[in-house]
Amino acid sequence: AQKVTQAQTEISVVEKEDVTLDCVYETRDTTYYLFWYKQPPSGELVFLIRRNSFDEQNEISGRYSWNFQKSTSSFNFTITASQVVDSAVYFCALSEFSSNSGYALNFGKGTSLLVTP
Amino acid sequence: KAGVTQTPRYLIKTRGQQVTLSCSPISGHRSVSWYQQTPGQGLQFLFEYFSETQRNKGNFPGRFSGRQFSNSRSEMNVSTLELGDSALYLCASRYEGRSPLHFGNGTRLTVT
Numbered sequence: 629a630q631k632v633t634q635a636q637t638e639i640s641v642v643e644k645e646d647v648t649l650d651c652v653y654e655t656r657d658t659t660y661y662l663f664w665y666k667q668p669p670s671g672e673l674v675f676l677i678r679r680n681s682f683d684e685q686n687e688i689s690g691r692y693s694w695n696f697q698k699s700t701s702s703f704n705f706t707i708t709a710s711q712v713v714d715s716a717v718y719f720c721a722l723s724e725f726s727s728n729s730g731y732a733l734n735f736g737k738g739t740s741l742l743v744t745p
Numbered sequence: 746k747a748g749v750t751q752t753p754r755y756l757i758k759t760r761g762q763q764v765t766l767s768c769s770p771i772s773g774h775r776s777v778s779w780y781q782q783t784p785g786q787g788l789q790f791l792f793e794y795f796s797e798t799q800r801n802k803g804n805f806p807g808r809f810s811g812r813q814f815s816n817s818r819s820e821m822n823v824s825t826l827e828l829g830d831s832a833l834y835l836c837a838s839r840y841e842g843r844s845p846l847h848f849g850n851g852t853r854l855t856v857t
């Protein structure tokens with residue numbers, strides 16, 4: 629069963645628009661971690677943020693902001709005033725402890741964001 | 746600090762052959778993980794090594810194996826290659842179990 633759902637497969641926006649990437653997760657654990665990664669065409673996954681299950685505070689970092697809501701099991705990511713350099717595939721991931729895989733990341737399918745000038 | 750380095754960047758192999766991929770983690774990171782990325786299955790966890798021991802393993806057949814050396818560098822081996830093994834193989838390192846993973850650029854393997 630898919631533990632992390634990113635319902636938006638592709639999003640296309642014009643530069644300077646705001647865009648929100650949705651992430652819904654599923655877990656029975658009370659202790660878990662959520663992550664967002666960015667994958668530009670070069671292939672490297674770039675770490676953006678980690679949030680633990682006990683910290684529901686929203687976070688803002690420059691043009692990026694994250695909204696974590698345990699009540700809806702969502703961890704959404706907003707880019708304000710998007711730029712062409714934001715074009716990439718964005719992955720949401722869940723880390724919960726498992727006897728087999730430890731704290732391995734369970735990734736969503738990703739959302740491909742295209743920002744056009 | 747240098748990031749995670751993976752070599753080679755690209756590989757083309759034939760069905761039935763075997764392949765070895767290499768990964769050098771960020772200095773000071775003792776945990777190295779491997780992930781497979783394909784268009785159909787997305788990103789899937791292969792295994793994690795810590796202090797030269799395989800600590801965790803994903804749901805992959807025994808043809809996929811790895812090891813870690815005393816300097817934390819890691820290698821991943823795939824034997825008897827199948828067409829379905831064509832993928833981007835990503836290596837990642839972290840300081841400890843719950844720290845964020847930092848990924849390399851990956852090795853793109855094509856099996857013909």
